[in-house]
Amino acid sequence: MKDKFLIALDLDGTLLKEDKTISEKTKKVLDQVRKDGHIVMISTGRPYRSSAMYYRELGLDSPIVNFNGAFVHHPQNPDWENFHEPIALSVVKEIVEICSRHSVENMVAEVIDEVYIHYHNEKLLDVLKLGNPKITTGDLRRFLKNDPTSLLVQGDEESVKKIRAILSEVHAELVDHRNWGAPWHVVEIVKHGINKAIGVQKVADYYRIPRDRIIAFGDGDNDIEMLTYAKYGIAMENGIDEVKEVAYEVTADNERDGVARFLEKFFF
Secondary structure: OOOOOEEEEOHHHHHOOOOOOOOHHHHHHHHHHHHOOOEEEEEOOOOHHHOHHHHHHOOOOOOEEEHHHOEEEOOOOOOOOOEEOOOOHHHHHHHHHHHHOOOOOEEEEEEOOEEEEOOOOHHHHHHHOOOOOEEEEOOHHHHOOOOOOEEEEEOOHHHHHHHHHHHHHHOOOOEEEEEOOOOOOEEEEEEOOOOHHHHHHHHHHHHOOOHHHEEEEEOOHHHHHHHHHOOEEEEEOOOOHHHHHHOOEEEOOOOOOHHHHHHHHHHO
């Protein structure tokens, strides 16, 4: 066969349409690419519990990158060495203390698939219940006992900007942070130096696939490092300008089979 490629797929805004489904055309193209011997993987900011359904739908047998690179594991191979880089608990408690003084709406810490919510919120609980995680509600400074994989801070637009500015000033060497896409005003915080490129590189090393045979698709600021790392970093037409600026190419949007269109042109 031809040289084996690794194809890394972001989910929301990239592989998934706006109704959170994968089009039949895209599934067909990805299936053909896999039959031709290439490796297809998911690289997402989501936890595994809310990405597993797409992993199964595509019939994947590769490692998966979750939490923007903070957790990488192989659902089909228990002997594969998991990669987990959480944030130090002491740092998280300092951030919670800061946030509690700046009128944030809520804070959520996740330890792999355990969820800790600072303030009770039924709407947020409905979102987080996907995958049936263990959920604990209460002051994170009291209930959180282990280093969390990620921390989410929700607020209005101004409070989110303020929190990000404080994090950049006070904890720049300890954590990295980025905004969720509109309409959410959420700061997602992970350990410093962690991003999707780190996770994709670990999977590429596992398969012994060099960077010049990696194709990565994305649309948001959490995809920038991954698209920069891959030789073929492909931005979605619906993506933010910063992603398009670093991309090798811009493909059609997620409603018009952008992933499938590029792969058809590239491989077939």
